[in-house]
Amino acid sequence: MKITNDIIESHGLKLEEYSKIKLLLSREPNFLELGIFSAMWNEHCSYKSSKVHLKKLPIKNKNVIQGPGENAGVIDIGDDDAIVFKIESHNHPSFIEPYQGAATGVGGILRDVFTMGARPIALLNSIHFGDPKNKKTKNLLNGVVSGIGGYGNCIGIPTVAGETKFNSTYNENILVNAMAVGLANKKKIFYSKAKGINKPVVYVGSKTGRDGIHGASMASAEFDENTEEKKPTVQVGDPFTEKLLMEACLELMKKDSIISIQDMGAAGLTSSSVEMAHKGNLGIELDLDKVPCREENMSPYEMMLSESQERMLIILEDGKENEAKKIFNKWDLDFVVIGKTTDTKNLSLKYKNKTVATIPIEALSSKAPLYDRKWTKKKLDKKKINLKDLKKIKFDDAFFKIISSPNHSNKKWVTEQFDQMVMGDTIERSGTNAAVVKIHGKEKAIAVTVDSSANYCKSHPLSGGKQIVCESWRNLVAVGAKPIAITNCLNFGNPENPEIMGQFAENILGIKEACEFLDYPVVSGNVSFYNGTNKNNIFPTPVIGGVGLIQNINRIQNHRFKKIDSQIILIGKTFGHLNQSVFINELYNLYDGMPPEVNLLNEKNNGDIILKLINAGNIRSVHDVSAGGIILALAEMSLSSNIGIKINKPKKLYNLFNYFFGEDQSRYLIEVDKNNYPKIEKILKDNNIYFDNIGVTQEEYFELDKVLKINVKELYELNNRWYNNFNGLNS
Amino acid sequence: MKFAVIITLKKDVLDPQGKVIEQTLQSMGVNSLKNLRQGKYIELELNETDEKKAHNSIEDMCKKLLVNLIIEEYKIKKI
Amino acid sequence: MKFAVIITLKKDVLDPQGKVIEQTLQSMGVNSLKNLRQGKYIELELNETDEKKAHNSIEDMCKKLLVNLIIEEYKIKKI
Amino acid sequence: MNSSVIVFPGSNCDRDVATALTKLQFKNKMVWHKDNVLPKSDLIVIPGGFSYGDYLRSGAIAAKSNILKEVVKAANSGCLVLGICNGFQILIETGLLQGALLRNKNLKFISKDVHLKIINNNNNFCKKYKKNNIINLNIAHNEGNYFTKKDHLKELEDKDLIAFKYCNKDGLVNESTNPNGSISNIAGILNNKKNILGMMPHPERMVDNLISNSDGVELFTSILN
């Protein structure tokens, strides 16, 4: 078939890129080869626009075993235990088919984790939807939530934390990011790097179908009259098969048979085989007649580009085929040797006794295009919110409106669709600062969280990047965990637009700065560009997934008030920053001005002191202060415990809105025994920590002196009402 | 008037459920089974005497709620 | 040879799924809808040329696996 | 006491039950569904999960496995059999217990802690609980909406074969305290001989105060003596 400009473009390749392909091959590619190039050179696999920036991120500390570059990051948590984790986006598929898109997103990230030899122990997700008033939102929301649950529940891994947010910026492009966390023996981590020549390359898992073959639709129309039947189809997840695949892989990993292993994710067989060969500096030869196919007459093009789920590629040690095959047969899974490693450094494909493609591995990997795209710096938005210029609003009305808003109402309707308890080790479930999962059979636990602050990042990507890393760190600290490392999913608009590229570049700088200061490196991640429609890019939305270690499970903290008549202390300084706050967003729909400033030194000091107090057993409960300010943090503490508060009016001449709704960073609220107060006051003073003694817990009423008084039960009603109304359950 | 809507997965879409049922039957000794796909069957009773109108209204329900047109297709039958 | 098996819940068995779908359609403004029940539709392809034999073998599959005769009933159709 | 936990492809609470049993001093063995013999056991547990992906009907395919024939034999000769969640669904599909578990009323997966009232404590699974005790266990299922015909419901009531009912913290049993639409708020039932218990809630998730609570402990210790 003649390769025309139309065909090239429909494969998402630029004409210059096509010239480069010809140069690398010293000839024209055939149609199959073109498809392979397009899969490997697209943004998703090649990271061509992001690589130069990602390189700046700190990726090491004394706990990091494996940083970015493998299927997932690996950190050391003592003894022989390692935690393996990564986050990934599945935004576009989820917009097209929310249930399957979200489900396969979960399936994909789980494979990244168990491929490395880890048993997954927790799932998290960050999901962003458009305005609830948008016609599409309800269907997308319900589909995504049940898809995430559908996959995780069935495979039996608890979904323990996440975030669900709404903003009209996502009307035409929702975000579905899934994170998986696994536990491995640190001496038994598996990597994707191939080693040795003539080693068997084995295909295991589900059969290959015509799922998700990109760009193929138009092209295949030309060589087949049954175009209707060849439409690229949506990937359907099969969590049951994935469960079998996971158990089979983990069983095989107990033996010494695997040289390297790689899941088939984006660009399926193509990217997995190329990646393994590339890392080992080898060639790979595949016999496509052997690939297990679901449909008849699948072409090499379809086999190589299919994104069918629940498949893996394994390179075995010589003579281990039988032993391995037995295990996969036990789990009723396909196990077929489809090729071997070679010393040619080529990807070489055979079909019906003919060589149908020969491409140097380098051309697909290290020689793929790399762009240092033009980017512009974000101008400081000097607009200052002045409450006097805005429509007057009553304090309690503002609070009630926020507490019952889609973004801040109770998310039980989401989390109750997720099995959070399966595996029997979930100590803290969704809804607290961070989820806590025990290391099975041991006296230690990990804490995990995902966070994002899109509007901070939109108004100032640099501060936003810093802030979101700090918030993640703060969340872990607040359960008593020592933060260790993060994974990140960078959801941005079109990188060919210099403004968007600027958001990306600066955001990375912000993340870098905070990670370095807090010794909280990045060990894995994912970049998702092209979120949005032509001119309408989404707010830049980096999502940070953090993991921390709790050495002693008896020192875990949470944000639920424990007792009546405890002292409530606010740690950290309050300035009353309202630009970009929930208060301004929700009540005035304004998104101007700078986000709150992040002072890394204060962040670190305040966090360290909180950890110290928790470890000394000096705290009854603790909550970090983030979006929504002090009042929302207090409300969450009350709502989760059914204990009220009585807060004194601030001594200084604060405006009440600034004081209670301001989103200054690095702050925590702690509940302490009154008798302990002098001791704690001394510790705080000795360590130069700024703090205010703001009030006490009390029975029944959520009360800000002379400003607001409401029964906690009523507050609970307000906080729980939104979803039922939205979903028509009460109508 | 009574109608049935038969909803099946489009041809190339994976049917994990059908696959497992097929394998189970085969392992139970059903050798002649070549292929099995599972779909949905919905029976509707309408207060409507005009068949054409009823049909149209069911078409509408299919598109708006009953069928996921991205992965499924459907047939409507009077019963 | 291709067959379809239609499996429906017996009349006196509650059909929660059908009920929710029915209510949803009604709340979407479908006034003519009197009743809705949801069932399963299974398409089977057999390597068998004798229709009678095929039919019997499907009967068998229904009784042994496909249908829970306590709450469900079924029909077999050649398609 | 010897216990056996049956493992199907797709079971996912098998390890959790085994952990709870071992913690409470059972000598436990895991039994693969393809096995033809059952180790000597005083208690057989069919754990929760999604055996065969819950495809066709939850529990239907697992009910046809080799090992289930042995379980049925053992049950008929008086061995204690406990089916939790998917295990309950499997027991129903084998006919060891009667009725059906339909989709939850709201058509959504429901995962939360619920209160249960002990209706019958005069059996080997519940004797350490007091009658009308209220306990708090976790549920996590798609199809837990128990249904049975009127005459069978009457039989369950007359013969005192209902083990647990969903309620609130004060013991109120009615529609508002029914999470999934189960007839009469039923959360668990016994067979006539009371040696088989099927229940939707997960007692194995409630055996550790650090993680949740210990309301499930008595269920296992009841069996022990």
Ligand SMILES: Nc1ncnc2c1ncn2[C@@H]1O[C@H](COP(=O)(O)OP(=O)(O)O)[C@@H](O)[C@H]1O
């Ligand atoms: N934002 C990021 N920060 C750090 N590492 C990243 C980031 N995005 C991607 N990576 C790393 O690049 C590699 C390729 O990622 P990806 O293409 O998502 O893998 P997969 O093949 O599993 O889809 C991974 O090792 C991943 O951890």
Ligand SMILES: [Mg+2]
């Ligand atoms: Mg991968």
